[in-house]
Structures are given as structure tokens and as C-alpha cells.
Amino acid sequence: GEVRNRFAAANPGSRAAHDTASAVMPGGNTRTTLFYPPFPLTMAGAEGCRLTDLDGHTYVDLLGDYTAGLYGHSNHIIRKAVESALDGGWNLGAHGEREARLAAVLCARFPSLDLVRFTNSGTEANLLALATATTRTGRGTILVFEGGYHGAVLTFAGGGSPVNVPHRFVVGHYNDLDAAAALADEHAADLAAILVEPVLGAGGCVPATRAFLELLRRKATETGAVLVFDEVMTSRMSGGGMQELLGITPDLTTLGKYAGGGMSFGAFGGRRELMSMYDPRRPGAVPHAGTFNNNVFSMTAGYVGLTELFPPQVSEALFARGERLRTRLGELSTELRWTGVGSMMTVHFQREPIASARDMRPTPELNELFHLDMLHRGFHLARRGMIALSLEVGDAECDAFVEAVAGFLTDHGCHLAS
Numbered sequence: 001g002e003v004r005n006r007f008a009a010a011n012p013g014s015r016a017a018h019d020t021a022s023a024v025m026p027g028g029n030t031r032t033t034l035f036y037p038p039f040p041l042t043m044a045g046a047e048g049c050r051l052t053d054l055d056g057h058t059y060v061d062l063l064g065d066y067t068a069g070l071y072g073h074s075n076h077i078i079r080k081a082v083e084s085a086l087d088g089g090w091n092l093g094a095h096g097e098r099e100a101r102l103a104a105v106l107c108a109r110f111p112s113l114d115l116v117r118f119t120n121s122g123t124e125a126n127l128l129a130l131a132t133a134t135t136r137t138g139r140g141t142i143l144v145f146e147g148g149y150h151g152a153v154l155t156f157a158g159g160g161s162p163v164n165v166p167h168r169f170v171v172g173h174y175n176d177l178d179a180a181a182a183l184a185d186e187h188a189a190d191l192a193a194i195l196v197e198p199v200l201g202a203g204g205c206v207p208a209t210r211a212f213l214e215l216l217r218r219k220a221t222e223t224g225a226v227l228v229f230d231e232v233m234t235s236r237m238s239g240g241g242m243q244e245l246l247g248i249t250p251d252l253t254t255l256g257k258y259a260g261g262g263m264s265f266g267a268f269g270g271r272r273e274l275m276s277m278y279d280p281r282r283p284g285a286v287p288h289a290g291t292f293n294n295n296v297f298s299m300t301a302g303y304v305g306l307t308e309l310f311p312p313q314v315s316e317a318l319f320a321r322g323e324r325l326r327t328r329l330g331e332l333s334t335e336l337r338w339t340g341v342g343s344m345m346t347v348h349f350q351r352e353p354i355a356s357a358r359d360m361r362p363t364p365e366l367n368e369l370f371h372l373d374m375l376h377r378g379f380h381l382a383r384r385g386m387i388a389l390s391l392e393v394g395d396a397e398c399d400a401f402v403e404a405v406a407g408f409l410t411d412h413g414c415h416l417a418s
């Protein structure tokens, strides 16, 4: 209560902006995850790793737009690329050269990608990957995992979402090998796809074990189902994503977030024999349309970002920075558990280890307390406690954040233990 009041008093500009927005959007919101009570901050601008809100407060941005903001804010190389796209015109309604350039980089980097197609979001990429699987196999069942988030209409936290697409989903427990094997066997005859995040992102930054992903690889092959890795978040973990790090190659991969340079973006691709069904030269080709699939801004920003700003050695350095930060945070207290891989992490207010959604204790009050306290100390992260480092976050910001969390623990430690 007290923390909320302090927040409200400090942010009259954001309060007014939220009131204005609420007259024309439900709850003033068009992206549910960004809302928190009593009202969310409204940002006025951003530069590098810093955000500035309407009341003039500045925050270190540790959220990095849930991994989409890998390049930080207003990066001048991305800006130049988008400006060059502006110079050439947009809404061409025709093939351009930019999409093939980006496709070539992605196919060279991700082991599973022989052929790739573009969409406008990660949600759409996953929808198309599932459509590819159901069309090619003639089957209808999709094996997914509790805590998985594959997009607005493909949400499996808490058992599912009322707006999910009406596929026949079977929901397994993440990292539970026996249960996953049993489900795959039980549904083998109708199993079109196994869709999995190599690290649960929205579901709490929980990594899959190698054995779990290897089992899914094996079960997909055995049953004739299509294995889809949703690497919308995890593609940043190396030059070629978690699939390259682990040496486990799915049949299809979906991408999104930063891979479009921070513009609206999604991509799905994989084995030639699966993806060639979209080859319009073929008799019986399956259409895949989308007005903005090759929009010049995403195609250009994505290409320039990957080639100029995020070559594989930079992905390795970012991964190492994240690992160092998570280790330091983990050493502060046994009351908090920091899960994650590389530059993606989430704080959990529990001592018990976490291997799946089943292991997570819901702690909404502590999450709120931590989030508002961190804002007060000048750090922007997700309400649910997620961090995704951008390339702009340096040692000084990491040091300051570790100090801020230590300060939080000193001030509120008693709440945590109780």
C-alpha cells in the first residue's frame, strides 16, 4: 500500500496519460503484460540503455522489451538502416532485395533453417509453423508444455488462455521426460507437432534440460511429428540460438523479437522438404500471404542488426555478461532464486529449485513490491521479475543493479522470509 502510494504520488504525468488512454482503450492498454496497478508508467523517450518517463524520471532499461530490444534504444546503425529503407520507398507491393538478404543470414546461422519465410510477429510465426506441421502430416494434435508462451493466441501458462486458437493441444509438464514420452506415445497417431521453447521465457526463464529436448527430438522422429523450437526469445543465446548451443536440430524454428532489428517481426523456417510446400512454382503449393511479410523496415533493420551489431562473438559476450550478472544476483540471498540462461533471467521469491511451472510459488505481492522498489531505485524490469539485457547495458549498470537488489534485501528482507 505504502509503496503504491509513493509510486502514484511520484508519477502524476503517467497517471494522467493512463486516464486519457483508458477512455479509448480497455484499461488504457493494448499489450496486457505492460499493465500494472495502480497505473503503468508512460515513457516519453529512450536512448541507449535508458528510458525517460513523462514525469522526467530516468530508468536503466533492464527489460529490453522482453528481448526485442537487444540493440538498445535509438541505435544509430539501426536508425541509418531504417532511414535508407525510407529513401527507397515502402509498400512496394513487390519483391525487394532486402528479404532475401535477411533470409540468407538467418539460414547461414541457424542449423535447422534451410528455407525461411517472414511474418509480422512471433505469434504469427508459431501459427504458421503449426499450420505447416498439420498440413504436411495430415494430423491435428499439438504437444505443448505448461508454462509455454508462444504468442497471444498460443498461451499455456495456467493451463491455457480463453483466446487460444482451437488446435487440439495436449499440455505436458516441462522437463518431465516420462510424462512427455507417455503423451507422445499416447497421441502418436495424430501427433502433428511438438512445440517447445528451449528456455521457458514468459513462463519464468526456466531452461529445458538437454535430456528433455533430446527426448522430444527422438519422440518427434519416432512418431513422425514435426519438432518446432520456438526460439523467438532464445535465438540470442548464440549465433545460431539454443539449437546451435545444444547441438539439437528441430524440424522447424520460429524467430521474432530482436531478429527484426526491433521492428515488427517474425519468421518460421526449417527443413527444405517441409518449407518447400510454400514454393509458389510448385503445383499444389500452399499459399502463405501477409501484406507486411517483407516490409522494408523489418527486413533492413534485421539484416543490419545481425550482420553489423550482433555477430556470433557479440552473442557470446552478451551470454557471458548475463551469466556473470545472474551468478552475482544469486549470491546475494538464498531467499531469491534467479533462473535463466545467458542474458535472460527472472527472479523468483522462493528457495526451492525450479524445473517447471509446477515448481513455482505464486508471489504476486512480493513481485509488486520488488518491481515498484526497483522503479524507485531507477531500474525498469518486468512486473513478473524478468530481465533481458540489451547490448547497451554495461558493467556499470550491472554493478548498480546488484547494489540495488542488495538494498532491496536490506530494506525488505523481513517480508521475504515470512
Ligand code: PLP
Binding pocket: 066, 120, 121, 122, 123, 124, 126, 149, 150, 151, 152, 197, 201, 202, 230, 231, 232, 233, 256, 257, 265, 266
Ligand atoms: N514465442 C515466445 C517464446 C515469446 O516470448 C513471444 C513473445 O513474447 C512470442 C512467441 C510471440 O511473439 P510476438 O509478441 O511477436 O507475437
